[in-house]
Amino acid sequence: MSHARDGYANAGVDYGVIDPGKLLAQRTAAETASELAARGASELVESRGESAYVVDLGDRYLATVTEALGTKNLVADAVGPALGRSFYDAIAHDTVATIVNDLVTVGARPLCLTAYWGAGSSEWFADERRMADLARGWGAACKEARCAWGGGETQVLKGMIAPSTVVLGGSAVGMIAKKGELLLGSRVAAGDRILIAPAVGIHTNGLTLARKIAEFLPEGYSTSVPGDPRGRGFGEALLDPTPLYGRLVEALHDEGVELHYAVHVTGHGWRKLMRSNLELSYIVETMPAVPPVLAQLVEVAGLGAEEAYGTFNMGAGFALFVPASLAARAVEIGQRHGFPLLDAGRVETGPRRVVLEPLGLIYEGTTLAIR
Amino acid sequence: MSHARDGYANAGVDYGVIDPGKLLAQRTAAETASELAARGASELVESRGESAYVVDLGDRYLATVTEALGTKNLVADAVGPALGRSFYDAIAHDTVATIVNDLVTVGARPLCLTAYWGAGSSEWFADERRMADLARGWGAACKEARCAWGGGETQVLKGMIAPSTVVLGGSAVGMIAKKGELLLGSRVAAGDRILIAPAVGIHTNGLTLARKIAEFLPEGYSTSVPGDPRGRGFGEALLDPTPLYGRLVEALHDEGVELHYAVHVTGHGWRKLMRSNLELSYIVETMPAVPPVLAQLVEVAGLGAEEAYGTFNMGAGFALFVPASLAARAVEIGQRHGFPLLDAGRVETGPRRVVLEPLGLIYEGTTLAIR
Numbered sequence: 257m258s259h260a261r262d263g264y265a266n267a268g269v270d271y272g273v274i275d276p277g278k279l280l281a282q283r284t285a286a287e288t289a290s291e292l293a294a295r296g297a298s299e300l301v302e303s304r305g306e307s308a309y310v311v312d313l314g315d316r317y318l319a320t321v322t323e324a325l326g327t328k329n330l331v332a333d334a335v336g337p338a339l340g341r342s343f344y345d346a347i348a349h350d351t352v353a354t355i356v357n358d359l360v361t362v363g364a365r366p367l368c369l370t371a372y373w374g375a376g377s378s379e380w381f382a383d384e385r386r387m388a389d390l391a392r393g394w395g396a397a398c399k400e401a402r403c404a405w406g407g408g409e410t411q412v413l414k415g416m417i418a419p420s421t422v423v424l425g426g427s428a429v430g431m432i433a434k435k436g437e438l439l440l441g442s443r444v445a446a447g448d449r450i451l452i453a454p455a456v457g458i459h460t461n462g463l464t465l466a467r468k469i470a471e472f473l474p475e476g477y478s479t480s481v482p483g484d485p486r487g488r489g490f491g492e493a494l495l496d497p498t499p500l501y502g503r504l505v506e507a508l509h510d511e512g513v514e515l516h517y518a519v520h521v522t523g524h525g526w527r528k529l530m531r532s533n534l535e536l537s538y539i540v541e542t543m544p545a546v547p548p549v550l551a552q553l554v555e556v557a558g559l560g561a562e563e564a565y566g567t568f569n570m571g572a573g574f575a576l577f578v579p580a581s582l583a584a585r586a587v588e589i590g591q592r593h594g595f596p597l598l599d600a601g602r603v604e605t606g607p608r609r610v611v612l613e614p615l616g617l618i619y620e621g622t623t624l625a626i627r
Numbered sequence: 628m629s630h631a632r633d634g635y636a637n638a639g640v641d642y643g644v645i646d647p648g649k650l651l652a653q654r655t656a657a658e659t660a661s662e663l664a665a666r667g668a669s670e671l672v673e674s675r676g677e678s679a680y681v682v683d684l685g686d687r688y689l690a691t692v693t694e695a696l697g698t699k700n701l702v703a704d705a706v707g708p709a710l711g712r713s714f715y716d717a718i719a720h721d722t723v724a725t726i727v728n729d730l731v732t733v734g735a736r737p738l739c740l741t742a743y744w745g746a747g748s749s750e751w752f753a754d755e756r757r758m759a760d761l762a763r764g765w766g767a768a769c770k771e772a773r774c775a776w777g778g779g780e781t782q783v784l785k786g787m788i789a790p791s792t793v794v795l796g797g798s799a800v801g802m803i804a805k806k807g808e809l810l811l812g813s814r815v816a817a818g819d820r821i822l823i824a825p826a827v828g829i830h831t832n833g834l835t836l837a838r839k840i841a842e843f844l845p846e847g848y849s850t851s852v853p854g855d856p857r858g859r860g861f862g863e864a865l866l867d868p869t870p871l872y873g874r875l876v877e878a879l880h881d882e883g884v885e886l887h888y889a890v891h892v893t894g895h896g897w898r899k900l901m902r903s904n905l906e907l908s909y910i911v912e913t914m915p916a917v918p919p920v921l922a923q924l925v926e927v928a929g930l931g932a933e934e935a936y937g938t939f940n941m942g943a944g945f946a947l948f949v950p951a952s953l954a955a956r957a958v959e960i961g962q963r964h965g966f967p968l969l970d971a972g973r974v975e976t977g978p979r980r981v982v983l984e985p986l987g988l989i990y991e992g993t994t995l996a997i998r
Contacts, residue, residue: 277758278781281742284766285776292775295738295802299775309777311739313802322693322741322779322798327787367666368682370693371652372743372796387648395655404663404670405656406680408693409796410649414835416698416794421787425743425780427693427798431666464785 324425348393364430371408441532695796719764735801742779812903
């Protein structure tokens with residue numbers, strides 16, 4: 257199952273080339289863990305395969321993550337002028353979301369976040385409306401995530417970053433004060449239910465391919481999205497901001513629901529459901545609705561279901577793994593907090609794989625090697 | 628005194644254009660501090676003007692910072708091939724140093740660090756020797772800083788970052804377990820001595836100008852540096868890795884020396900000595916030796932002393948502010964731990980300014996507005 261990889265390689269991002277260096281970095285990073293002893297701390301070795309790094313401080317866990325947006329802001333740059341908006345409020349929200357949604361997968365409650373904004377020219381920072389949108393969108397997203405924005409680094413990298421653009425990223429720190437709220441892949445168990453929080457659009461993964469597809473649409477980014485309730489164009493619909501799922505995790509923890517694990521569905525699409533190392537099968541019985549912009553994207557790109565669901569979120573933004581006895585209660589709590597959860601499937605003993613029953617698709621464990 | 632600004636504007640980095648958006652971001656960020664209450668924490672408002680953001684967890688302080696290298700790796704790219712080295716071990720060390728040296732200025736002991744590596748092409752990560760140097764240099768620097776490397780984000784941003792280059796940065800988290808070890812500008816006091824830890828070269832600031840100057844040298848980056856003990860060229864000498872000053876701060880704290888404040892001398896050069904908001908004068912009586920590569924740089928650039936010392940470190944890597952009664956002991960401890968400290972001057976009541984007595988130079992408070 258290498259369709260998704262091929263699709264990405266065609267769009268200029270070749271994961272096959274990236275991997276060896278990444279692996280060397282991971283091994284070298286693992287060797288530094290012993291330094292924590294000098295601080296009276298230790299690492300959760302297992303967290304190295306998770307979306308956030310977790311340190312045991314003794315009385316609580318600390319989690320941290322550095323993430324970056326990718327190329328989504330190029331879409332804002334392309335569609336904003338015609339629509340009279342910068343869209344950097346949404347772009348800021350998405351950057352914060354890509355950081356914080358990773359952090360909360362380990363059960364951490366966000367504490368503070370620091371920003372990285374690297375532009376290719378001083379002029380980039382001189383557009384007052386865009387900067388106001390960026391700053392306000394960033395602040396609003398941090399507040400929604402219940403996270404203090406502790407400043408960050410703003411720099412100009414002439415000759416390294418294209419003059420008209422900006423690289424957006426940052427880092428967040430969170431705490432797991434009640435150690436039982438730690439979520440790890442090893443906690444997933446046969447019998448768990450898979451609850452899916454819906455995605456609203458493409459979120460922050462797959463934008464390289466989406467930008468390429470825009471070139472093939474009859475009116476480019478302005479091409480109407482079939483089924484979009486507001487009749488918007490492809491570009492504008494791509495820019496719908498990613499939900500912040502941390503409040504969902506918090507609400508469930510606050511009401512005493514014992515979660516086992518959480519997955520932020522990003523690159524690798526639904527294959528991410530088998531992020532845990534365990535030999536378990538993930539049987540999806542019911543699928544969420546596909547956001548119209550993704551339906552259009554995969555149709556125009558000519559992607560089959562296997563490639564589409566193995567690459568894009570296709571409607572699944574975030575997944576929770578909970579004991580079956582708690583599933584109904586979790587759904588009710590989610591509903592009350594503005595997160596409609598779909599009780600989508602079950603975890604079974606069996607080979608590590610994801611089975612999408614309604615589509616007759618199986619992703620074997622070998623198609624997801626991210627640890 | 629706007630010489631230094633003008634010098635930078637000529638090299639393509641215009642701080643005058645950057646500032647308004649930065650200020651808006653700072654104000655918006657400050658408004659998010661109230662979110663910490665939900666975590667049983669609060670911010671140290673004062674830390675917003677410091678090099679790291681500090682959160683009060685009740686029983687201890689947490690500090691965090693996001694930083695990035697800038698354009699120094701372009702020098703490695705330019706001089707490496709002719710010398711048969713990638714120099715990305717030194718580049719990695721410098722990226723870690725630019726992050727961690729900021730973190731330790733508030734007295735934090737580094738706990739863990741996460742990396743951001745954003746390249747312009749998948750091929751960038753395919754150069755095995757360069758990747759090995761980058762990974763090993765990064766790991767070694769983290770170990771030297773007594774900091775666990777907790778992974779990070781590696782991405783390809785085609786069309787945003789130049790295909791042949793990489794943007795390097797990251798974030799670190801540290802702890803101040805003994806609250807008395809917190810260092811802030813407000814703790815500087817008249818009567819303090821200013822101890823200076825030497826710089827070994829340009830470190831990580833002023834590289835845009837240095838790269839421009841290389842174009843004016845007779846043999847470019849290969850031009851010999853007068854006074855360089857190994858007869859090296861300008862480019863190679865620029866790549867000398869920045870010292871990690873955290874061990875110095877730790878050693879002094881471990882031996883019970885009450886520090887008041889610390890400053891990482893980066894952009895704005897010696898003007899950084901007045902980073903504190905207080906109305907105090909910093910009288911420098913003795914200056915450290917100027918690293919040969921900086922002496923060459925400022926001579927070729929035609930910079931006067933005012934501009935040179937207001938822009939580059941000119942031999943001062945890190946400054947500590949300590950009660951006069953402890954200065955001799957601090958110097959002795961530094962010596963023992965491999966950090967020769969120069970007892971360089973004194974803090975006095977008076978207008979906020981830096982006086983470099985040996986050079987007859989005064990930088991007024993208005994020339995440093997970084998809070």
